[in-house]
Amino acid sequence: MTATTTPHRRRFARPLPVSVNGVAIASADIARETQHHASPDPDEAWALAARALAIRELLRQEADRLGIEAEPIEDGEGRRETPQEARDRALVEREVVVPQADDAACRRYFEQNRRRFRTPDLYEVAHILLSAAPGDAAARQAARDAAEVLIAELRERPADFAAAAARHSACPSSAQGGNLGQIGPGQTVVEFETAMRSMLPGAIHPQPVETRYGLHVVRLERRIDGRELPYEAVRQRIADYLDEAVHRRALRQYVTVLASRAVVTGVDLGGPTGPLVQ
Numbered sequence: 001m002t003a004t005t006t007p008h009r010r011r012f013a014r015p016l017p018v019s020v021n022g023v024a025i026a027s028a029d030i031a032r033e034t035q036h037h038a039s040p041d042p043d044e045a046w047a048l049a050a051r052a053l054a055i056r057e058l059l060r061q062e063a064d065r066l067g068i069e070a071e072p073i074e075d076g077e078g079r080r081e082t083p084q085e086a087r088d089r090a091l092v093e094r095e096v097v098v099p100q101a102d103d104a105a106c107r108r109y110f111e112q113n114r115r116r117f118r119t120p121d122l123y124e125v126a127h128i129l130l131s132a133a134p135g136d137a138a139a140r141q142a143a144r145d146a147a148e149v150l151i152a153e154l155r156e157r158p159a160d161f162a163a164a165a166a167r168h169s170a171c172p173s174s175a176q177g178g179n180l181g182q183i184g185p186g187q188t189v190v191e192f193e194t195a196m197r198s199m200l201p202g203a204i205h206p207q208p209v210e211t212r213y214g215l216h217v218v219r220l221e222r223r224i225d226g227r228e229l230p231y232e233a234v235r236q237r238i239a240d241y242l243d244e245a246v247h248r249r250a251l252r253q254y255v256t257v258l259a260s261r262a263v264v265t266g267v268d269l270g271g272p273t274g275p276l277v278q
Contacts, residue, residue: 018050018266020057029053050267056088058258058269063087068094096250101242109238110231117229120185123196124221126161126178131170131214143215147208150217154204161204161219170214182224189213196220 018025033049034042070090072081081089110117130147132139150168154161162177173180180188183196195209199220208215259269 016266018054020054020264021061021262023057023061025050025053025057047267051269054264054267054269055255056084058255058262058264059088059091060084061262062095062258063091066091066094092251092254096247096254098243098247098250101239101246103235105242106235106238107231109242110234114228117234119226119229121197121226122182122184122224124182124224125180125196126165126219126221127171127173127180127192127209128161128165128169128178128217129171129214130168130208130216134212140210140215144208144210147215147217151204151206151208154217154219158202158204158219164217178219179221192216192218 018030030046030049030053033053034045037045037048037052039045039048068087068090070086072083072086074080128147128150130143132143134140146168150164154164162179165174165178168174169178171178183193185193187193188196189211191209191211195205195216195218199205199218201220201222203220205218205220209218210216255269
């Protein structure tokens with residue numbers, strides 16, 4: 001008789017019951033909440049969902065204790081708060097005092113982060129696309145070989161690029177000699193953008209650039225460097241960012257204070273708080 005082995009299966013730890021001051025949070029509610037806390041690890045998704053519901057229960061109990069009531073409101077897109085979301089919002093507005101960022105703080109942040117506040121670099125680029133499906137290894141290799149031949153020819157005779165694009169490119173830009181116009185960050189696939197950023201104006205990329213569309217012969221016509229934005233143009237954006245950061249810190253501290261006065265089981269209320277009022 002031959003011995004057989006059973007493949008090892010991961011066993012997830014059975015979660016502890018979650019409660020806040022004796023009020024239990026049902027496992028079924030936590031399971032439903034996990035859809036809002038995407039994670040490749042089911043245990044982590046469960047813990048995040050349990051934590052979010054425990055915080056909401058903590059806020060509900062505090063709103064009850066303080067006798068807070070509030071009318072639900074709608075946002076600019078017609079979404080309306082639930083009654084409990086309205087009470088959470090009113091509780092936070094009353095109990096969490098957050099100072100707004102003044103001009104000195106905004107200017108200081110601007111000076112320390114000038115590189116963040118500039119217009120994006122733009123690239124005028126042309127290409128020749130030799131199309132090949134991602135899963136077709138033979139077609140990909142043939143396209144690579146053809147692209148390498150074109151690169152070698154065009155580095156010898158750069159003036160032939162437009163004619164070569166008209167003959168060989170599978171992109172509609174072939175009608176314009178392969179010219180794609182001005183391209184900024186995020187307007188093309190990552191591999192193509194990475195190649196553009198590494199090139200000098202007037203150069204042809206030394207290797208074919210592979211993307212899901214096929215193999216590209218790429219020439220950079222011109223690079224237009226971004227420019228720094230003046231403080232006045234970004235002051236409100238900085239103020240909003242700083243206010244949000246301070247608000248989140250204050251919420252974390254408030255939840256920590258509430259949790260320290262409560263009896264919480266089955267969940268850790270430490271760490272980032274996240275949005276308390278959806």
